[in-house]
Amino acid sequence: MPGQDRHQMLFGPENSPLLQVGFMGLVEVDTDFHVCLTNLDDWKKTVSAKTWEVCNFYAADLKKRNVKIAFFSSTPQGGGVALMRHALVRFSHSLGTDIKWYVPRPRPGVFRVTKHKHNILQGITGPDERLSADDRKLLSAWIEENAKRYWTVPGGPLSSPAEGGADVLIVDDPQMPGLIPVAKRLAPRRPIIFRSHIQIRSDLVDQPGTPQAEAWKYLWNNAKCADCFITHPVSAFVPRDVPPDIVGYMPAATDWLDGLNKNMRDWDVAHYGRIFNAACKNAEMPTIQHPDGIFDVLDAYEKFHNRLTRERPELRLPKLLICGHGSVDDPDGAIIYDQVVDHIEHRIPHIRHLICAIRLRSSDQVLNALLSKATIVLQLSTREGFEVKVSEAIHKGVPVIATRAGGIPLQVEHTKNGFLVDVGDTDAVAQHLFDLWTDEALYHRMSEYALSNVCDEVSTVGNTLSWLYLASKLSKGESVRPRGQWINNLAFEECGVSVTPEMPRLTRAVEMEDP
Template sequence: MLSFLRGWNRPRTLKARKSMLDLQANSTTATLANIAAKASTNLHEYKISSLSDSTALYLGIGGANNKNIAQFNICISDGVNPVHYLFREIEFPQNQDLSNPEVLKQRGDNIQNEIIECIDEFQKANDIKIIGATLLRPLLDSWGVTRLPEELWSKLDIVPFVLDNEKDVINYDFGPNSDVPVDANGKINLVNIDDYKGTVSKETWDVLMKITERLRDEQDLKIAFFNATPQGGGVALMRHAGIRLFRLLGVKCRWFVPFPDNDVFRITKNNHNILQGVADPNLRLTEDNKKTYEAWIKANVEKYWLNDVFRECNVIFIDDPQMVGLVPYIKEVNPACKILYRSHIQIRADLANTPGSPQNGVWSYLWSFIQHCDLFISHPVLSFIPDEVPLEKTVLMPAASDPIDGLNKELNDNEMDYYIGIFNRICAEQGTKNTLDPERPNIIQIARFDPAKGIPDVIDSYAILRKKMNDAGYPVEKTPQLVICGHGAIDDPDASIIYAQVMDQLKDPKYKNVVNDIIVARLPPSDQLLDAVLRRSYLALQLSHREGFEVKVTEALAKGIPVVAARAGGIPLQIKDGKTGFLCEVGDCEAVAQRMFELFDNPKLHARMSKDSSRLCTEEFWTIFNYMHWMFMASEIYEKGALVGNRRWIKEFWYEKYNYTPIQE
């Protein structure tokens, strides 16, 4: 066995978990809630005094259901011990006909609303935040409650775990084939299918149903996705939402990741940087690198996928250059399986086409695997596609975010305060003296700490802006702070290096007048944390030197936050210059600073851009639309054996097939 197989503990941190807090303790609270009747306390008279505002609180909901009385019991826990119980009874008319679905639904809605109101009032009365809840499915069914988990998420920002019975447990474990346990293997119920239906037009939803019926019912396809990491970066973000949607639609789909290896991820990150043209020009992919990578791929294949996963799949998507080594193994054991590769970074195709260049060395090696795939999916920028990729095998597709997950859900004022408080505590724990001032605006760039993200330009642009504002007579309290933050990724060893470089840059004396207003933070994987910090920002930056299609731009625009960005990669496809933000040439910090100054100096301009940003961020950049692309490609290529792409947008194909005209266009 290879050394990197021994002693390996897979990371347990997933997108569906709240911050770095362990919700495992919550699995006991549903049982505890069933004895809550012994400790009934008046909601408004009880005040928790032994907990700090940073204590993570969970709750379990139990109860009983009789013909004319429903009772619910809520046990609130700090993850170790119960700290409070709530008990309520709801009386219903004696002659209710519970066999009538409408009567049962109305009864369930009343119970659900009472529970939501009870928890909400308790949180407000005690100035606390509950982050997770456990519910029992049989009890919900007996009450006739249909949306309590989803309401806990959408209205109270509480992650709901739904257990089948009192002995059920919350399980974050990866499957025996290294399946990613999305939403704690389905125990987390954030949304239902109607929630997703509400994010798109009726016309779009109707086409989704047709695509789903073809793939799920007529073809009975088994689909798999492979990429390098379950958390961090746009691929994992899209996949969590997509698997959640597929589960609701009944589509047979699984998501697999390899066991991580630091040496391999250093090699693949170097490849990434070389292809983007941001690596040391002397850096090369070596023969030893190739041997290490191929040994890692072989070990994963033999341990997890060779004997069953590869054989049973009809369509496999490889959504990372890290995983292209899987292709020959899939072809060997299942020649009929269709393999589709997605290239989601900005490849310097001009350099990849140049013999002898570092880019050509990396690309030629990757292409030796990719050329055997049935389709090449690229971001919709033709300059990202090297010459070797056949025209007929290429389609274009942008990345997407999810409108109702933690990155984009609405947060009320109390929830915003809670997450901003967490953000400031994280900054303090990381040794950052600066924290967000509630009385001042802020500028933000959310991105991985990566050499392609242009973070030095962010700092320089901000310093120039502050000088402009000082020269214009702005008092300090009217000037903005700067926030640079982002999540890490398991497969990204550059993050610590770039973070250290950023902190060293700030030691330069030329930043002495602004350094105390610059906040740099590496954040844990809490989606709502990023959501809150972005929502309270006045404007966003995206000054990448290389970029595929940046979902953080989409997320900012959807929140009505104008974006000033570099004209890099796919970003110009996302921003309507002068309408939803401004585009500047890469590295032109003076131009970036001037555009930021205009947005601060002209509130009417900012208000207009803010309105246009949210209005023009259409459903095309959200989960439903994105997974219609994936599903259509799988279905079409399975049925016809090939999809002649000719470098067209994939949406054009299903627009034509289903006679669809998007209402936004």
């Protein structure tokens, strides 16, 4: 089937038919490519002609030299890293480049420890919560067990290239840096890239004796063996131990063709809306007939509700929707959800009928339908790396009210496609909600700007371009020293293609400090 119908049919309700983990932990995207979801013409339409040209320039070089690239991350499903890798491997297969993606076998207790480590590095745990010796031992044993059993054998991705191993390795999140010294022992000259996807409180890391300093020391003892350190485009995410010349910036990406983002027909939206409302009824939550930092969201919405009913009683009250299907490596999701429901029922019962908070079964199309019909999106994170949901909302022309946290200010242009507020400033959020809901001209101006200013760097093609550039350079034995530059910029410069003013770009505020 051509176009949209093909995508609609093959992205099933839970995507489960397309998810397989095979021999050696290889993630077999699209049932090992027996299912065809997209073609190159589909991808080409999602980006500018120059981005497409540069991407194919590096793809041609890698194909000519038969370069093999291997990504390693902790889980094959749930969370932003997995979403990006599914899309990247799918696009790579269409291009003809050799990119494979591996995940370890799960082990009891590991995800609780990795989540705890993330929370420590992000500075959201108590001062006495630390990564214990037992935690470090568990993580190290998990990595070593998977490496020894699956990946270091002849022909495994960590074995030397002479034995069939990959030519370039990317360790794709802070859960698995223990792989880096293992791979370096097997092939000391093979290039390895470490990709950090989380917000690291470098200010706390730099204070000796803090939980953050201890957790970072464990991570960095392994990651320092890598040739490049790639992170979100925020300088405050990089501890001072990391040599500045190996630091490169790359935003998180999303895929405009997948079930989360593709254009949906009205019939499709209505169908998945019915599925969503059935889930709401089962959870005893109000249904959404007109789909229009969580506790800050609730506080801001209550203030907005009170003002709207007082000053503009003739206007319909929009409902507040808080939903998602979580990640398999996030054990805190259920706990937070229970706290949110308790807050709604006991602290703001007078507006309970207007708030739907629900955990959904995994279904990209349901989330897509809800975002497609949303009027305003709130992203009130207290800590954040680079939230692709912000980019996805902007791509649909939905204005975003978001906090000045982490990489979010790189995505939202204040007063153009949304509003930026300080963390915890729920009064400002309520004000912006009121303005967008009551000022039709303001709303449409922001929506139109969002639709016409979507950046290629947050797309699958733009993201793949950066990875292909790094693999092309490193696999030739050439040194890559980004020195705090955006990888996408380096890729364009290397092949002599200029970035033109009409190409939308993310804000280059890389020196921005976390408030």
